[in-house]
Amino acid sequence: MRRFDCPSCGHEVFFANTACLSCGTALVYAPGRGFLPSTDGDGFCANREAIGCNWAGESPDGLCLSCQHTLIVPDLTVAGNAERWARLEAAKRPVIRALHHLRLPLTDAQGQPAPVFELKGDPLASDAPKVMTGHDNGTITLNIAEADDAERAAIRQSLGEPYRTLTGHFRHEVAHHYWQVLTGGEPARLDALRAVFGDERQDYAAALEAHYRDGPPPDWSQHFISAYASSHPWEDFAETWAHVMHLLDGLETARAFRLVPGDLPLDLADLAALPMARLAEAWAALSVALNAVNQAMGHETFYPFVLTPPVVAKMEAVRQMIQRA
Ligand SMILES: [Zn+2]
Ligand SMILES: [Zn+2]
Ligand SMILES: [Zn+2]
DSSP states (O other): OOOEEOTTTOOEEOTTOSBOTTTOOBEEEETTTEEEEOOTTTTBOTTHHHHOOOBBOOSTTSOOTTGGGEEEOOOTTSTTHHHHHHHHHHHHHHHHHHHHHTTOOOBOTTSOBSSEEEEEOOOSSTTSOOOOOEEETTEEEEEGGGGSHHHHHHHHHHTTOSOOOHHHHHHHHHHHHHHHHHHTTOHHHHHHHHHHHOOTTSOHHHHHHHHHHHOSOTTHHHHOSSTGGGGOHHHHHHHHHHHHHHHHHHHHHHHHTTOSOTTSOSSHHHHTTSOHHHHHHHHHHHHHHHHHHHHHTTOOOSOOOOOOHHHHHHHHHHHHHHHHO
16 A cells, blocks of 8 residues: 545545544545545545445445445444444455556456455354355355454464455455456466466365365475465465465555665556566565564564465466456
């Protein structure tokens, strides 16, 4: 994320702010243009009141570029769901911004928003099937329980994951969508991905079952960014794609605050034009420092991952795929 100034007084404002904390001016963010002066609610996203969305309304029904992608919102008659929805959308907006800056397609062949999101809570009846977070042909479902910090921490512990965030979920699930969209089912493009991630035609359900039953291979960290990535080539791709997005957004932020060398470009899309080896080098130096700072503060590890050469090579393949798109 870059840094922003209030269009009225020039004071620093942050990406999620709905008003300048210095002069009180109402803020509206337009993707690609930054914060614009706003007058009396003109141009606000229709969800501004409900969830504090600070983006500009664009669609005929007044929704912003990010909110347009949400087809199903949680049942707002359930206590706490308005807050869960707001937290989920606040995590989704930087992800949509990054996709937009990287010029990845955000509409389908009919010009409709794609991918789309369904933010659903588990049904009240205990014997009803639970909502599974996942991707199916351009539709991404998220269980809104993930928006509760305690719930998410419990899942993270039970799965033995070092890192589990809402932003991470969005980046992972959109990866499955872009695998489909950017290969278009074309054999040459699929073969190129198979050479890097393995053959995705192996039985997906059986692979996941084996992963949860037997655990990852003992040497998984030499070849995969996460244990889950070792479960199936699709998951390896999604975990790697999500990681490329973490690194690009993290480096853009660090660059804006002068925490990485000044010869790195300021903009996300310009960063994505650099070889992954260069990005990973800057990121590794920064993450060692930030891990130490977090430890000094008694926080959890900032960056609990290791970027081995095979993992960087996979990230480079994803970066090139994004560049070509
Ligand atoms: Zn101001
Ligand atoms: Zn919005
Ligand atoms: Zn997945």
